[in-house]
Amino acid sequence: MPRMKRVQKSVSILMAVLMVMISTPVSSVFAAMIGTEALLVNPDTSGARDQLRSFFDRKDVQSELTARGIDPDEAKARVDSLSDAEVMQLADKIGALPAGGDAGGTLLFIAIIVLLTLLVLEITGYTDFI
Amino acid sequence: MPACRICRYFTGPLLLLWIITGLLVGCVGLPKSELPVRPENLPATREIAAVPFYPQSKYQCGPSSLAMALTYSDLPITPEALQSQVYTPSRKGSLQMAMVGATRRHGRIAYPILGLNSIWPEIAAGHPVIVLQNLGLSWIPVWHYAVVIGYDFIENTVVLRSGTSERKVMSFHTFGKTWARSEYWGLMVLKPTQLPAIAREKDYLEAVFGLEKSRQYQAAIEGYQTTLTRWPRSLVAFMGLGNSLYALGDLIGAENAFKMAVVNHPQAANAHNNLAQVLFEQGRKQEALEAAQRAVAIGGPMAEVYETTLKEIQSDN
Numbered sequence: 001m002p003r004m005k006r007v008q009k010s011v012s013i014l015m016a017v018l019m020v021m022i023s024t025p026v027s028s029v030f031a032a033m034i035g036t037e038a039l040l041v042n043p044d045t046s047g048a049r050d051q052l053r054s055f056f057d058r059k060d061v062q063s064e065l066t067a068r069g070i071d072p073d074e075a076k077a078r079v080d081s082l083s084d085a086e087v088m089q090l091a092d093k094i095g096a097l098p099a100g101g102d103a104g105g106t107l108l109f110i111a112i113i114v115l116l117t118l119l120v121l122e123i124t125g126y127t128d129f130i
Numbered sequence: 131m132p133a134c135r136i137c138r139y140f141t142g143p144l145l146l147l148w149i150i151t152g153l154l155v156g157c158v159g160l161p162k163s164e165l166p167v168r169p170e171n172l173p174a175t176r177e178i179a180a181v182p183f184y185p186q187s188k189y190q191c192g193p194s195s196l197a198m199a200l201t202y203s204d205l206p207i208t209p210e211a212l213q214s215q216v217y218t219p220s221r222k223g224s225l226q227m228a229m230v231g232a233t234r235r236h237g238r239i240a241y242p243i244l245g246l247n248s249i250w251p252e253i254a255a256g257h258p259v260i261v262l263q264n265l266g267l268s269w270i271p272v273w274h275y276a277v278v279i280g281y282d283f284i285e286n287t288v289v290l291r292s293g294t295s296e297r298k299v300m301s302f303h304t305f306g307k308t309w310a311r312s313e314y315w316g317l318m319v320l321k322p323t324q325l326p327a328i329a330r331e332k333d334y335l336e337a338v339f340g341l342e343k344s345r346q347y348q349a350a351i352e353g354y355q356t357t358l359t360r361w362p363r364s365l366v367a368f369m370g371l372g373n374s375l376y377a378l379g380d381l382i383g384a385e386n387a388f389k390m391a392v393v394n395h396p397q398a399a400n401a402h403n404n405l406a407q408v409l410f411e412q413g414r415k416q417e418a419l420e421a422a423q424r425a426v427a428i429g430g431p432m433a434e435v436y437e438t439t440l441k442e443i444q445s446d447n
Contacts, residue, residue: 032439033407034400034432036339036370040332069219078215081231081344 164246164310166302168283172254177280177289178202181258183296184209191293192216192224195260195275196232198291199319202258203238223273226262226315233319234340237349241326241337243316246306248328253281255327257318261290264311271311278316322353331361335370342374350374363394365401372404384408399428403436410443418443 053076062072168174181202186194186209193209193216200207215232216224233240243249249259259278266272276298280289288305292298300308309316318326322341325334338353354371357364372387385408391401406421422443425436 032435032442033373033376033404034369034435036342036366036373038432039366039369039400040336040339071214074214077235078228078231081234081340082227 164306164314166250166281166283166286166306167247169247169250172250174284175280175282176254178253178256178258179279181277181279181291183291185294185296189222190217191275192229195277195291196224196229196319198277199258199260199317200233200236200238203319203321205236205238207236224275226317229260229275229317230340231344233317234337234344234346237322237341237346239318239320239322239324239334239337239353240340241318241320242333243314243318245314246309249278249316250281251327252318253278257320257324257326258291260317260319261309262312262315263305263308265308268311273312322349323356325356325360329360331357331364334360335364335366338367339370342370342377345377347374347377351378365391365395365398368394369401369404372401372408376404376408381408381412385412397428399425399430399436400432402428403432403439406439406443410439410446415443415446 066072182198184194184197184201190209190213193212196212196216197207197209200212212232215235216228218225218228230240243252243259243261249261252259261276261278263274263276264271265274274293276290276292278288278290281287282289286302287299288302290298290300290305320326322338334353334357338350338357341347341353342350351371351374354367354374357367358371361367368387368391372384372391375383375387385405388401388405388408391398392405395401402421402425406418406425409415409421410418419440422436422440426433426440429436
């Protein structure tokens with residue numbers, strides 16, 4: 001793909017992601033209420049949560065999730081029930097968390113890290129193979 | 131990843147390298163495990179026999195452990211019902227955060243356990259603890275969830291509901307080693323009317339807020355009220371209580387909670403702000419205006435929100 005078109009494609013993907021992030025509905029109807037979360041001393045992690053949500057909104061991510069037996073709505077619901085601190089931890093450590101279930105092999109975790117890394121690279125325009 | 135590809139890395143000269151690496155990691159890589167220490171005021175032995183047993187099916191130790199803990203907390207549920215929320219098929223297991231999230235979505239407090247010796251007071255108080263153990267080696271882990279239901283400081287053993295064993299008795303030594311590898315990750319499932327034996331305000335509030343975040347508002351309300359029985363002036367508890375009642379449409383309840391917040395913390399602009407909002411929605415414009423003005427007068431990092439609230443009330447005719 002010629003360089004200009006590649007840049008355009010990357011920008012358009014980025015814009016799409018941003019639009020998804022901006023249009024994520026707020027939980028309270030009246031924006032004038034201070035939510036409880038703001039009062040718990042937590043780092044500002046709304047970016048991490050939006051990042052996770054926007055991943056799960058993408059069609060190609062959703063098909064990847066389904067192929068791995070994860071319902072995308074279920075994934076989003078799980079993210080929604082976590083506090084910001086936990087979302088940060090998940091976003092940071094999703095590749096390193098052990099999944100208790102008597103399954104051996106740290107090599108399984110690599111598949112998830114690779115998937116997420118590929119998606120990040122695609123969004124930021126470093127790669128162009130999707 | 132197909133098995134044959136993995137085997138390729140384990141043959142020939144690389145095999146020796148793997149063995150050496152494995153021995154090194156095995157000897158050096160194990161985290162320092164703590165020694166079990168029995169607090170003086172606890173009984174020498176304790177077993178919570180009433181914890182139900184759900185034998186696990188393949189890879190399903192997460193769902194079965196959580197089902198046992200939830201059922202014991204008066205929420206009867208089977209492992210099968212939890213699978214979709216807890217089990218991640220591609221990982222052949224249950225992520226820790228999924229265990230926490232599922233607990234909250236069922237209206238229960240997910241209270242974190244930190245360290246080996248924090249479980250004894252909880253077991254003594256009748257609170258079973260879900261633990262994440264590595265039953266394999268640090269470089270070939272076999273992660274496994276089990277439920278600790280008892281301890282014995284005479285025999286130096288713990289009792290677990292684990293896998294297909296209703297009563298798995300494990301030496302302190304083995305238990306400590308296998309649990310150390312998850313950095314002593316543990317989870318207590320409590321009703322929102324219960325406090326842990328050793329309760330930390332921040333952790334409890336985080337757990338209750340997790341309920342609010344999961345839209346389990348009734349459970350969150352109970353949780354915040356429980357917080358106030360132990361920490362009667364907790365600002366976050368008053369605010370959380372008010373916000374949860376507000377989410378359920380109980381404006382009068384929310385108003386009372388925010389009023390208690392401002393009585394106990396007159397300089398908490400956030401409380402004045404939220405009080406203004408719920409008064410405004412009840413049509414009590416003058417009182418709402420005064421509360422909003424107090425918030426703006428105090429100011430702070432959320433000052434923009436207070437201005438918005440004030441403008442909203444002022445512009446209403």
